[in-house]
Amino acid sequence: xxxxxxxxxxxxxxxxxGWCKGCxxxxxxxxxxxxxxxxxxxxxVVNPDRCTGCGRCEIHCPDFAIGIEVKE
Amino acid sequence: xxxxxxxxxxxxxxxxIWCPGCGNGIVLAALVRAIxxxxxxxxxxxxxxxxGCSSRAAGYLDFNTLHTTHGRALAxxxxxKLARPELEVFVLMGDxxxxxxxxxxxxxxxxxxxxxxxxxxxxxxxxxxxxxxxPLTPPGKRATTAPYxxxxxxxxxxxxxxxxxxxxVARATTYHATMLEKLIVAGARNKGFSVxxxxxxxxxxxxxxxxxxxxxQMLLWQKEHAVTVKQAExxxxxELRDKIVIGELYKGEAPEYTAMYQQVIERAQKTTGQ
Amino acid sequence: xxxxxxxxxxxxxxxxxxxxxxxxxxxxFYAGYPITPSTEIAELMAERLPxxxxxxxxxxxxxxxxxxxxxxxxxxxxxxxxxxxPGFSLKQENIGFAAMAxxxxxxxxxxxxxxxxGIPTAPAQxxxxxxxxxxxxxxxxxxxxxxxxxxxxxxxxxAVNLSExxxxxxxxxxxxxxxxxxxxxxxxxxxEVEVIERKKPSVxxxxxxxxxxxxxxxxxxxxxxEGYRYHVTxxxxxxxxxxxxxPQVAESLLLRLHRxxxxxxxxxxxxxGYQLEDAEVTxxxxxxxARSAKRAVKEARAAGIKAGLLRPVTxxxxxxxxxxxxxxxxxxxxxxxxxxxxxxxEVERAVRGRxxxxxxxxVNGELITFEEILSAIREVxxxxxxx
Numbered sequence: 001x002x003x004x005x006x007x008x009x010x011x012x013x014x015x016x017x018g019w020c021k022g023c024x025x026x027x028x029x030x031x032x033x034x035x036x037x038x039x040x041x042x043x044x045v046v047n048p049d050r051c052t053g054c055g056r057c058e059i060h061c062p063d064f065a066i067g068i069e070v071k072e
Numbered sequence: 073x074x075x076x077x078x079x080x081x082x083x084x085x086x087x088x089i090w091c092p093g094c095g096n097g098i099v100l101a102a103l104v105r106a107i108x109x110x111x112x113x114x115x116x117x118x119x120x121x122x123x124g125c126s127s128r129a130a131g132y133l134d135f136n137t138l139h140t141t142h143g144r145a146l147a148x149x150x151x152x153k154l155a156r157p158e159l160e161v162f163v164l165m166g167d168x169x170x171x172x173x174x175x176x177x178x179x180x181x182x183x184x185x186x187x188x189x190x191x192x193x194x195x196x197x198x199x200x201x202x203x204x205x206x207p208l209t210p211p212g213k214r215a216t217t218a219p220y221x222x223x224x225x226x227x228x229x230x231x232x233x234x235x236x237x238x239x240x241v242a243r244a245t246t247y248h249a250t251m252l253e254k255l256i257v258a259g260a261r262n263k264g265f266s267v268x269x270x271x272x273x274x275x276x277x278x279x280x281x282x283x284x285x286x287x288x289q290m291l292l293w294q295k296e297h298a299v300t301v302k303q304a305e306x307x308x309x310x311e312l313r314d315k316i317v318i319g320e321l322y323k324g325e326a327p328e329y330t331a332m333y334q335q336v337i338e339r340a341q342k343t344t345g346q
Numbered sequence: 347x348x349x350x351x352x353x354x355x356x357x358x359x360x361x362x363x364x365x366x367x368x369x370x371x372x373x374x375f376y377a378g379y380p381i382t383p384s385t386e387i388a389e390l391m392a393e394r395l396p397x398x399x400x401x402x403x404x405x406x407x408x409x410x411x412x413x414x415x416x417x418x419x420x421x422x423x424x425x426x427x428x429x430x431x432p433g434f435s436l437k438q439e440n441i442g443f444a445a446m447a448x449x450x451x452x453x454x455x456x457x458x459x460x461x462x463x464g465i466p467t468a469p470a471q472x473x474x475x476x477x478x479x480x481x482x483x484x485x486x487x488x489x490x491x492x493x494x495x496x497x498x499x500x501x502x503x504x505a506v507n508l509s510e511x512x513x514x515x516x517x518x519x520x521x522x523x524x525x526x527x528x529x530x531x532x533x534x535x536x537x538e539v540e541v542i543e544r545k546k547p548s549v550x551x552x553x554x555x556x557x558x559x560x561x562x563x564x565x566x567x568x569x570x571x572e573g574y575r576y577h578v579t580x581x582x583x584x585x586x587x588x589x590x591x592x593p594q595v596a597e598s599l600l601l602r603l604h605r606x607x608x609x610x611x612x613x614x615x616x617x618x619g620y621q622l623e624d625a626e627v628t629x630x631x632x633x634x635x636a637r638s639a640k641r642a643v644k645e646a647r648a649a650g651i652k653a654g655l656l657r658p659v660t661x662x663x664x665x666x667x668x669x670x671x672x673x674x675x676x677x678x679x680x681x682x683x684x685x686x687x688x689x690x691x692e693v694e695r696a697v698r699g700r701x702x703x704x705x706x707x708x709v710n711g712e713l714i715t716f717e718e719i720l721s722a723i724r725e726v727x728x729x730x731x732x733x
């Protein structure tokens with residue numbers, strides 16, 4: 001999943017705001033500053049174009065609230 | 073991918089009960105990815121848990137799930153596995169659950185080398201009851217029942233498991249979530265008793281009292297303090313003193329209990345002419 | 347060729363009869379821990395079960411034994427454990443789990459003198475209340491109490507059947523005398539033994555509610571591995587098995603757990619009556635004490651005293667109706683037991699002061715004698731004459 005290749009791919013970020021508890025782990029671990037916490041303290045995608053699909057947010061999210069779908 | 077993980081969750085039970093920043097969900101996700109990778113039939117997969125925060129994990133999984141009594145998960149799991157060896161059985165326990173009240177069951181499951189995969193969520197504290205010290209709370213740390221600092225030495229789960237006869241012993245942290253997943257896969261493939269210790273953060277019951285910050289800061293603490301088995305080989309005991317060694321710690325060979333019992337059945341039936 | 351069931355007359359020990367009965371009822375899993383005076387049950391199970399393709403395991407303690415039995419039952423294999431005194435205390439935690447999660451299982455307690463280590467080899471009936479209320483919480487339970495070796499066999503079968511039928515832990519409450527006594531017994535042939543299997547779900551897995559009861563109050567039970575993936579917990583749970591703290595769900599769960607037993611008292615409760623038709627003095631006794639009581643009644647009759655015996659075979663739920671009915675026609679009830687009056691209190695409760703109740707009790711680790719019961723009967727008869 002974290003396999004970043006040169007091949008063109010589309011990355012889709014799935015957020016389940018209702019499950020998010022706003023711990024901020026995904027925001028801090030994202031190497032490309034794709035994520036942020038919104039006004040209600042939940043995860044929000046602010047720079048979707050910068051996502052490389054590395055998946056660090058997903059595997060470290062304690063709440064199953066964010067997922068990365070990569071289509072090569 | 074989340075969609076694959078989600079297919080093994082009881083989604084109607086979410087959001088889960090764990091506190092913001094609690095690492096239990098990271099361990100749970102690693103377990104689900106591991107089961108997905110193992111390709112186990114969900115109908116033949118059993119998840120047994122004890123009592124405590126971590127043991128609530130079982131109820132979120134769409135397998136055959138059994139949330140037992142405090143410390144007894146391995147004993148229930150032993151009954152299931154011996155009765156139906158064809159089932160794949162995972163056992164989820166907390167550190168107090170597995171090594172205090174369940175300590176006896178833990179060493180005996182290891183001694184029998186029964187084919188169970190035990191995952192110990194080690195957050196160094198009793199979280200559900202509000203932060204009392206466990207056998208895994210490091211000396212000097214504070215807990216509600218150790219307000220002047222913990223004077224007890226802590227267990228090394230891996231050494232305990234190995235000494236008692238487990239044939240697969242590994243450790244990872246929630247920061248090293250992919251490694252954790254791989255170790256669970258390898259542990260499940262081991263025909264025998266496998267123990268995977270997952271170092272996880274309890275920001276509310278442990279971190280706050282010990283000035284370790286929130287869930288994120290505790291996760292980063294894990295990153296800074298973990299060294300791989302390979303790195304550890306080149307380090308002195310002094311250098312390793314506050315480090316967490318992660319990776320495959322022990323692999324051994326021993327007869328597996330249910331396979332041995334099958335031989336007992338064959339012997340008994342031969343003797344009685346059945 | 348050995349069969350599942352012994353089919354001939356033979357000399358048999360009570361503990362051995364329990365094993366044969368359990369096997370005849372389909373028990374194929376045993377987990378236990380050695381303890382006097384129940385150990386023969388474990389030893390014989392270790393020998394017999396693998397020959398039948400079943401499983402035996404000696405666990406690290408009594409707590410683990412009870413847990414393993416529940417695990418095996420949940421995996422679809424009929425399971426039993428046996429213990430005595432201190433071991434029975436240790437099993438209580440998980441007996442409560444079995445009651446709450448409705449996992450069929452049988453616990454044999456061969457009572458010995460207590461409290462604590464007491465006299466391991468001496469008989470007593472001190473666990474009557476523990477059998478009823480040993481685990482915490484307001485749980486239902488069924489307790490059967492054999493008075494002979496043959497009955498130990500029959501009640502072992504019945505205990506397994508009732509646990510399967512009502513999804514409840516059933517306790518076979520023996521005592522050292524019955525456990526170690528040898529009698530010549532003639533056992534029923536295998537095909538004559540009625541074996542009850544737990545109700546299975548008839549719906550598709552997606553429509554399965556593991557804790558939605560049928561009309562009898564008992565939910566059909568799928569085994570782990572059969573394709574019905576569901577959750578089992580000792581927490582208060584809804585019909586899906588999911589934990590909840592909803593007061594209404596908690597109350598209706600607990601009431602149903604009771605109702606499924608108490609709505610079927612005719613099926614669950616049984617007593618044996620002896621010479622009750624015209625009895626003026628009735629002895630109530632169970633287990634080994636009932637043997638002495640029966641002889642005392644015979645001797646009293648020979649001396650012209652109209653004595654009778656009511657022997658609860660099911661002691662929990664207590665045969666309240668049967669005992670209350672006595673109150674209308676006997677002059678006095680004597681409760682003979684090897685404790686300081688544990689079941690006597692229940693008898694008093696049932697008769698509501700309509701008839702005198704006294705106790706003959708023995709707590710020295712020896713079997714209660716027919717002489718002491720007979721002398722109590724004589725005293726009552728004499729009082730009646732002079733009164």
